[in-house]
Every structure is written in C-alpha cells, then in structure tokens.
Amino acid sequence: MSALEYIQQAIAALDWEREPRGLYEPVAYTLQAGGKRLRPALAVIASDMFGGRREEVLPAALALEVFHNFTLLHDDVMDKAPIRRGRPTVHVRWNENTAILSGDQMLIEAYRLLTEVPAGKLPAVLRLFNRMATGICEGQQYDMDFERRDDVTLDEYINMIRLKTSVLLANALQTGALIAGAPEETQQALYRYGICIGLAFQLQDDILDVYGDPATFGKAIGGDILEGKKTYMLLTALQQAEGEDREQLLRLLGDRHADPQKKISDVTAIYTRLGVRRTCEEVMKNYTQQALAELDLIDLPHERKLILINLAEKLLARTE
Amino acid sequence: MSALEYIQQAIAALDWEREPRGLYEPVAYTLQAGGKRLRPALAVIASDMFGGRREEVLPAALALEVFHNFTLLHDDVMDKAPIRRGRPTVHVRWNENTAILSGDQMLIEAYRLLTEVPAGKLPAVLRLFNRMATGICEGQQYDMDFERRDDVTLDEYINMIRLKTSVLLANALQTGALIAGAPEETQQALYRYGICIGLAFQLQDDILDVYGDPATFGKAIGGDILEGKKTYMLLTALQQAEGEDREQLLRLLGDRHADPQKKISDVTAIYTRLGVRRTCEEVMKNYTQQALAELDLIDLPHERKLILINLAEKLLARTE
Numbered sequence: 001m002s003a004l005e006y007i008q009q010a011i012a013a014l015d016w017e018r019e020p021r022g023l024y025e026p027v028a029y030t031l032q033a034g035g036k037r038l039r040p041a042l043a044v045i046a047s048d049m050f051g052g053r054r055e056e057v058l059p060a061a062l063a064l065e066v067f068h069n070f071t072l073l074h075d076d077v078m079d080k081a082p083i084r085r086g087r088p089t090v091h092v093r094w095n096e097n098t099a100i101l102s103g104d105q106m107l108i109e110a111y112r113l114l115t116e117v118p119a120g121k122l123p124a125v126l127r128l129f130n131r132m133a134t135g136i137c138e139g140q141q142y143d144m145d146f147e148r149r150d151d152v153t154l155d156e157y158i159n160m161i162r163l164k165t166s167v168l169l170a171n172a173l174q175t176g177a178l179i180a181g182a183p184e185e186t187q188q189a190l191y192r193y194g195i196c197i198g199l200a201f202q203l204q205d206d207i208l209d210v211y212g213d214p215a216t217f218g219k220a221i222g223g224d225i226l227e228g229k230k231t232y233m234l235l236t237a238l239q240q241a242e243g244e245d246r247e248q249l250l251r252l253l254g255d256r257h258a259d260p261q262k263k264i265s266d267v268t269a270i271y272t273r274l275g276v277r278r279t280c281e282e283v284m285k286n287y288t289q290q291a292l293a294e295l296d297l298i299d300l301p302h303e304r305k306l307i308l309i310n311l312a313e314k315l316l317a318r319t320e
Numbered sequence: 321m322s323a324l325e326y327i328q329q330a331i332a333a334l335d336w337e338r339e340p341r342g343l344y345e346p347v348a349y350t351l352q353a354g355g356k357r358l359r360p361a362l363a364v365i366a367s368d369m370f371g372g373r374r375e376e377v378l379p380a381a382l383a384l385e386v387f388h389n390f391t392l393l394h395d396d397v398m399d400k401a402p403i404r405r406g407r408p409t410v411h412v413r414w415n416e417n418t419a420i421l422s423g424d425q426m427l428i429e430a431y432r433l434l435t436e437v438p439a440g441k442l443p444a445v446l447r448l449f450n451r452m453a454t455g456i457c458e459g460q461q462y463d464m465d466f467e468r469r470d471d472v473t474l475d476e477y478i479n480m481i482r483l484k485t486s487v488l489l490a491n492a493l494q495t496g497a498l499i500a501g502a503p504e505e506t507q508q509a510l511y512r513y514g515i516c517i518g519l520a521f522q523l524q525d526d527i528l529d530v531y532g533d534p535a536t537f538g539k540a541i542g543g544d545i546l547e548g549k550k551t552y553m554l555l556t557a558l559q560q561a562e563g564e565d566r567e568q569l570l571r572l573l574g575d576r577h578a579d580p581q582k583k584i585s586d587v588t589a590i591y592t593r594l595g596v597r598r599t600c601e602e603v604m605k606n607y608t609q610q611a612l613a614e615l616d617l618i619d620l621p622h623e624r625k626l627i628l629i630n631l632a633e634k635l636l637a638r639t640e
Contacts, residue, residue, distance in 0.1 A: 019458075020458055020461045020462055020465055022461050022464070022465055023457060023458060023461040074420055074421070074424060077417075077420060078417040078420060078421065097397075097398040097464065100394055100397060100398060100420060101394070101398065101457060101460055101461060101464075103424075104394060104423075104424075104427065104457055105454065105457040107424065107427055107428070108427070108450060108453045108454055108457065109454075111431055111446070111450060112450040112454070115443060115446050115447060115450065119443055122442065122443060122446075123435060123439055123442060126431070126435050126442075126446075127435060130428060130431060130432040130435065133428045134425065134428055134429070134432070137343060137421060137424055137425040137428065138339075138340060138343060140421055141340045141342050141343040141421060142340055144342070144417065144421075145340055145342055
C-alpha cells in the first residue's frame with residue numbers, strides 16, 4: 001500500500017462520534033473534506049525510507065494532518081474566507097465561535113495523537129513539533145504584518161513563507177525519519193529538503209497566480225494582484241522597476257477602484273517587461289536543486305530516495 | 321517563600337521579548353495582567369505536600385497558567401467581553417485576529433513548557449493535560465449549547481461546570497503530586513478534591529450573583545439574571561416553582577425589555593420565596609465536605625494538608 005493510501009485509510013478511520021456534537025462535528029467536517037494529505041504522507045514516506053514501522057509513525061503523521069487542518073480552520077476565520085476545498089468554511093456553515101473552539105480542540109487533539117508515538121521518541125518529537133507550531137504562528141503574524149507594510153524585503157518574504165509553509169513539510173519528514181531511527185544528520189538533511197521544496201512550491205504558486213492556465217490552476221488568475229499581496233513576483237518587480245514602470249506599478253497598486261481585469265493585465269504587462277517570471281523561476285529552480293542536493297547527502301540507495309526526487313521535480317513542472 | 325510568591329516571581333521572569341511583536345505583545349499583556357494564579361499555585365502546593373522539588377514542578381505549573389489564560393483570551397472573543405481584569409480585552413485593544421492567533425500561540429507555549437518536566441514524568445503529565453484541555457473545550461461547548469436550550473437539567477449543569485472550571489484545578493493538584501512522586505491513589509484523591517472545590521466555587525459564584533454584597537463582590541449583582549444564564553440558582557428555581565411563581569418566572573425570563581432592576585428584584589423575590597439559596601448552599605456545603613473527605617484519605621500529617629483544608633473552608637465563607 002502506498003504511503004498516501006495508508007494515510008487516507010487511517011484518516012477515514014478516525015472516530016469523531018463524540019459529545020458534544022457541536023464541538024466534534026466541525027472537526028469531522030474539516031478533516032473529511034479531503035485535501036492532498038501531503039504532510040502525513042511525507043512523514044510515512046520518510047519512515048518507509050529507513051524501514052520504519054508504519055504503525056509507529058502513524059500517530060505523528062495524523063497529528064500533523066490534524067494540526068495542518070487546525071491552522072486552515074483558524075486562518076479561514078482570520079481571512080474571512082467563505083470557501084475551502086469547494087465547501088463553505090466552518091465559520092460560514094456554523095459560526096465564528098464554533099470555528100475558534102473546534103480549532104482549539106483540533107490543536108489539542110494533535111498533541112493527544114503525538115503522545116501515542118513510541119515513548120522513547122516522545123520528547124524529541126514534541127520538541128520538533130512545538131518549534132514547528134510556533135514557527136507557523138509567527139509566519140501567520142508576519143503575513144498579517146506585511147499587509148500593512150510597504151517596505152517588505154525579499155528576504156523577509158522568504159522567511160515568512162519558510163515559517164508559514166515550509167516548516168510543516170520539513171517537520172513531517174524529519175519526524176518520520178526520527179521515529180524510524182535515522183541518524184541525526186540524515187534527519188537534518190531531510191528537514192532542509194522540506195524547507196526547500198516548501199519554498200519552491202510557494203514561489204511556483206506566486207508565478208501561477210499570474211501566468212497560470214485558468215483551465216488547470218485551481219484559483220482565479222490574478223487573485224494576488226487584486227489583493228495587492230506582497231508575493232515574490234510583486235516584491236521582485238518593485239525592486240527592479242524604474243522610471244515610468246515603477247510609477248505605473250505604484251499607481252496601480254494604490255488604485256482600489258481600478259477595473260479588475262485591466263489591473264491584472266496592466267500589472268502582468270509590467271512583470272513581463274521586467275522579466276519577473278524568469279527571476280522567480282530561477283530562484284524556484286535554485287531551491288529545487290538545493291532540495292535535491294540535500295538528498296545526495298543521505299546514505300541510502302538511489303531507489304529509496306526516488307519518491308522524494310520525483311516530488312521535487314514534479315513541483316517544477318506543475319501547472320495546478 | 322510561599323507557593324504563590326514562588327509562582328508570581330516565575331511568571332514575572334517569563335520573557336516575551338520575541339519577534340514578531342504583534343504575536344507576543346498580546347501574550348505578555350494577558351499574562352502580566354495579574355489574576356489569582358490559583359492553578360499554578362495549586363500545582364506547587366501539591367508538590368510541596370509531598371516534598372517535591374519546586375524547579376521540577378514549575379514548568380507544569382507555568383503551563384497551566386499559560387493554558388488558563390489562553391482559555392480566557394479565546395472565551396473573551398467568543399463572549400465579546402470588553403473588559404478582563406480591569407483592562408480592555410485583547411480583541412478590543414488589538415483586534416479579533418490578534419486574539420485568535422496569540423491565543424493559539426499561548427496554547428502551543430503551554431505544551432512547550434510541559435516538555436520541560438522531568439522526562440520520566442512527561443508521558444503521564446501530557447496524558448492528564450490533554451484530557452483536561454479537551455474537557456475544558458467540551459465544557460465551553462456545553463455552556464454555549466445551554467444558552468439555546470430550555471431543558472437543561474441540574475446534572476447537566478454540574479457536568480458542564482465540572483468540565484469548564486473544576487478539571488483545571490483538579491489537574492493542577494494531580495500533576496503537582498505526580499511530579500513530586502505521590503502514589504497513584506493519593507493523586508486521584510487530590511484530583512477529586514479539586515473537582516469538588518471547583519464545583520463549590522462555581523455554586524458560590526452563582527449564589528453571590530444574586531445575594532452578594534455589591535461592595536465586596538467583584539461583578540454587578542444580578543448579571544446572571546439579566547443574561548438569563550442557566551445557573552444552579554435558576555435551574556433549581558425552575559425545578560421547584562409551581563403555579564403562579566412558575567408562570568411569573570417564565571414570563572420574566574422571556575421578557576427582554578423588562579426594566580433591569582425590576583427584573584432582578586422580581587426574580588430574586590421568587591428565589592427567596594422558594595428557598596433556592598438554601599438549596600444551593602446545601603449542595604455547595606456537600607461538595608466542600610466531600611473535598612475535605614478526600615483529604616482524609618491522604619496519608620500525610622494534618623499540618624501538611626492544612627493549606628488545602630483552609631482553602632476549602634475559605635470557599636464557603638467567601639463574599640467576593
């Protein structure tokens with residue numbers, strides 16, 4: 001059975017038929033909505049690589065998925081997002097208080113699941129998990145801070161998405177390897193691999209928001225532009241634009257009443273003139289190559305690493 | 321140094337000077353606002369009783385205080401409460417998103433502190449903590465459910481306040497005893513003592529809301545009556561009232577436009593006619609006596625238990 005199938009079965013088997021229903025129904029609704037299950041799958045994949053027993057890594061893998069869904073639930077409240085995975089968000093379907101409280105319970109449930117990892121591994125697993133969880137809260141705070149700032153640098157942006165996106169992927173890999181008994185340096189290499197693919201993934205997302213094919217990309221094209229989101233694309237453009245381009249870009253960003261389609265096409269035209277896509281793709285490729293270089297440090301036969309090599313390469317080619 | 325002084329010093333020494341400030345300032349604001357520090361003090365008191373080393377129980381004690389303040393922070397958002405401990409609540413002083421995210425970080429920080437307890441005790445401490453934390457979320461959900469229900473029973477109410485108030489006090493005592501190496505049966509007796517004093521405390525609160533002295537009680541008298549809160553007082557009255565009293569009580573409860581002072585005095589008059597205060601005081605005394613009986617089961621010299629005996633007796637006599 002593949003790691004993903006194993007995880008999907010385990011998530012489907014989780015029992016949320018507990019009282020009070022008002023607390024646990026939104027938890028079940030959130031966790032059964034699907035999603036890629038990438039994080040728990042990565043934990044199992046890392047464990048498989050080192051011959052770990054799946055039942056030993058499973059609690060930590062599930063904890064990561066429950067934690068990830070907790071962050072989505074609370075983020076959706078903060079962003080006032082109406083839809084998640086094609087269905088109304090919890091705060092819309094129920095209400096905001098329910099979304100806050102059920103999210104809190106999911107965070108507690110994630111820690112409860114963690115306590116089921118082999119006792120000898122528990123302190124280390126918990127330490128990594130706490131560092132990751134704190135990083136994600138810090139990343140979310142930076143993301144909110146950046147909305148109100150005009151002087152965000154590219155380094156600050158990379159640090160923010162490292163915290164908000166990468167550390168969870170990196171933690172999943174390191175935790176899986178740790179529970180399977182991989183050596184410390186190997187765990188670290190997998191952690192750095194996870195950081196790099198997370199950054200590459202987010203940069204690809206920033207590019208696809210502008211240049212994606214509406215037929216295959218899940219979201220509407222130009223959403224980041226309309227929101228004035230400080231993506232790697234925009235920050236690069238702001239850094240490179242001069243003269244008239246720069247003036248026009250700042251004017252477009254400040255114009256809240258512009259026609260949406262025109263705003264998207266005008267900003268995209270500036271990006272294209274500046275070659276922002278190329279810059280962003282270069283940075284993304286660098287992170288992917290760094291990720292692959294980390295795998296080279298791991299002393300395992302090539303075929304054992306193939307699944308992670310393929311994952312990194314798939315990221316570069318993805319269109320959705 | 322008393323347990324309380326020890327805890328106050330340790331809380332004052334916590335360092336929140338971390339980035340991003342938007343995340344950690346509200347945490348510092350919440351934890352430095354004061355409060356009774358009852359829960360961490362109970363953990364230290366329980367440890368002291370069994371000759372435990374204070375530095376070993378401290379991380380768990382601090383985790384309990386951080387966790388308690390996390391619940392207050394999120395509860396205040398859910399209740400739209402403007403004031404806490406004489407100062408604007410976090411969602412008023414900053415905003416709701418800040419209150420949600422900083423609360424999440426406090427919950428994670430509570431778990432981070434827990435990992436600093438002696439490694440051999442960590443699995444047991446975590447198991448108890450998770451059960452307690454889940455209980456508190458469930459209690460909060462029942463509390464919200466009860467607002468929309470007309471058929472809440474006295475047993476359901478007791479179960480709700482057990483979860484919402486008692487389990488945290490009980491957990492503090494059991495955890496302190498556990499870390500200090502007290503035997504399992506003793507830990508359980510302290511847990512039950514904590515459950516009982518928590519219930520007695522809440523019942524006293526319900527009584528003082530009606531019959532308290534405005535000069536000494538911290539809150540406005542009659543607040544529960546105006547909110548139509550299903551306290552032990554109201555549920556007892558609804559159970560005992562017959563004929564005209566019952567009709568008048570239901571009419572008063574349903575009347576959202578009644579003059580507040582008249583509503584309070586009319587409902588209080590019914591309570592007084594029915595002897596609701598006496599009933600409630602009896603139940604409260606029973607819980608206090610049960611609490612003291614649990615202490616009798618503990619094989620320690622009387623003077624070692626004096627602080628908990630006094631605490632239970634003080635509850636009965638309190639007016640604020």
